[in-house]
Amino acid sequence: MEIHRIDRYRVRLPLKSPFETSYGRLTEKAFDILLVTDELGNQGIGELVPFEQPDYIEETIDTARIIIEKHLIPLLINADIQHPKEVSVLFEEVKGNQMAKSSLETAIWDLYAKRSNKSLKTYLNDTRTQIPVGVSIGIQTDLTKLTDQITKYIDLGYKRIKLKIRPGYDLKPIEAIRQKFPDILLMVDANSAYTIKDIPHLKQLDTYNLAMIEQPFAANDFLDHAQLQKEIKTDICLDENIRSLKDCELAYSLGSCRSINLKIPRVGGITEAMKIADFCKEKELLVWLGGMFESGIGRALNLQFASQKIFTFPGDISASERYYYEDILTEPIEMKQGEIRVPDGVGIGVCLSRDSLLKHGVYDTLFTN
Ligand code: OSB
Ligand code: MG
Incomplete structure (x- = not known):
């Protein structure tokens, strides 16, 4: 396929309410929408998801824009791509920067599916038409407000609650939730806020029937996580650690976790995500799909996957x-x-609203031939 144009909308959407994690507070989400157009006028759409601060992982939306403009687009337009699987190979010479890579790689997958007039899920394994979903709940120190919020999402039908925790805000909120909802599917996410010294404290979480504890320790730690997983009954899930299949292999062989939060952008795109899903299936690691406050574009991609x-x-x-x-x-x-229905149109299955994009975003062109 020939790439004739790459356009972008830089968008900011205000969050309905601020979202607090162990590392910070978000009131607005910035993201870019990338449009890759081929010689026939088909358009693949990708979302660039990193945050503005390097506090979740090291990539930010600014660093990703530089990598895309200076390094990835030149590689892409000079290559003759026949299949989207070639994109991750082409991008290998650029180290790291998975979210930057993913924004273009997923756009090429969408474009490829649209050229063939097919839904993206036709390229995936054993798909369903609708899928069960959960919500992630930010830190909320007023425990009545917290349980009210959870009541709202449970009443709406969400099938799993993920609670953000940090040192000083863990046992009490979990206790409050379990008192009101003894049986809901509940898990916690620490976003790297604890250290190995907290193992005795974290062991107390074993009494709350949690589905898993996500990312208690540092984003590049495998050994301390393995130590914790040895000492605790609850499954450990890794998020920030997992940037590639290699990271999953390392986590598996060290016993650092029993579950993987798979985010397509954090592993550089669909091709690597497919390899990770296959690996988890083979090794019986519980794999599930995480989020980055995506707009409808990233959300539609996540639903397909x-x-x-x-x-x-x-x-x-x-x-x-x-x-x-x-x-x-x-x-x-x-x-x-x-449950959410998987969009069944071509590619990721959804259409952009230009009105809404122009209302919340700024348009520019990154490449034209
Ligand atoms: O750690 O999974 C995370 C949101 C932003 C950054 C990191 C994380 C999260 C979430 C919510 O937990 C994900 C979502 O609902 O999109
Ligand atoms: Mg997480």
Whole structure:
């Protein structure tokens, strides 16, 4: 396929309410929408998801823009790509920067599917038409407000609750939730806020029947996580650590976790995500799909990928209205009875609303031939 143009919208959407994690507080999400156009006028769409601060992982939206403009686009336009699987190979000479790579790689997958007039899920394994989903709940020190919020999402039908925790905000909120909801599928996510010294403290989490504890320790630590997994009954899940299949192999062989939060952008795109899903299936690691407060574009991609039957555990894939008043799609993503339908149009299956993009974003062209 020939790439004739690459355009971009730099968008900011205000969050309905601020989202607090162990590392910071988010009130607005910035993201870019990349449009890759071929010689026939087909358009592949990708979302660039990193945050503005390097506090979740090291990539930021600014660093990713530089990598895309200076390094990835020149590689892409000078190559003759026949299949989207070639893109991750082409990008190998650029080290790291997975989210930058993913924004273009996923756009090429979307473009490829659209050229063939097919849904993206036709290229995936054993897919379903709708999938169970969960929500992630930010830190909320008022415990009545916290349990009210959880009541709201449970009443809406969400099938799993993920609670953000940090030192000083863990046992009490978990206790409050378990008192009100003894049986819900509940997990916690620490975003690297603890250290190995906290193992005796973290062992107390074993009494709350948690589905898993996500990323208690540093983003590049495998050994301390392995130590914790030896001492605790609850499954450890890794998020920030996992940038590639190699990281999954390392985590598996050291026993650092029993579950993987798979985010397509954090591993550089769909091709690497497919390899990780296959590996997890083979090794019986529980793999599920995470989120990055995506707009409808990233959300639609996540739905396509999570439609694979291996993703039985409800992912962080909520409805558009969970975070945003207005999405950038012609039709927002909706959740009914805890499930979201996988869009079945061509490619990722959804359409951009130019009106909404122009209202919340700024347009420019990165390449034209
Ligand atoms: O750690 O999974 C995370 C959001 C932003 C950054 C990191 C994380 C999260 C979430 C929510 O937990 C994901 C979502 O609902 O999109
Ligand atoms: Mg996480």
